[in-house]
Amino acid sequence: MVRLGRGRRARPDTWPLTPWAVATWIVLVIALGVGTGLFVAFSLDQSKWVAAALGAAFTVAYQRAFWLALRTLQRRARR
Numbered sequence: 001m002v003r004l005g006r007g008r009r010a011r012p013d014t015w016p017l018t019p020w021a022v023a024t025w026i027v028l029v030i031a032l033g034v035g036t037g038l039f040v041a042f043s044l045d046q047s048k049w050v051a052a053a054l055g056a057a058f059t060v061a062y063q064r065a066f067w068l069a070l071r072t073l074q075r076r077a078r079r
Contacts, residue, residue: 022070029066033059 037055041047046054 025066026063029062030059033062
């Protein structure tokens with residue numbers, strides 16, 4: 001705990017993940033989204049443009065899910 005003066009104390013850090021862990025998860029989320037898009041597009045015999053579009057769509061969806069989960073973890077850590 002850090003003292004703020006006059007006996008008050010700061011709350012402990014409630015961030016559940018380090019910056020390196022967050023960066024690693026972001027890279028994994030992007031790879032998962034692109035991989036899913038490629039798998040779906042090529043299994044349906046679509047062109048590489050469709051694969052790229054699906055990869056981008058899955059990446060955005062996975063990133064939003066990741067940030068939602070991270071915010072939920074932060075809220076639980078604050079309680």
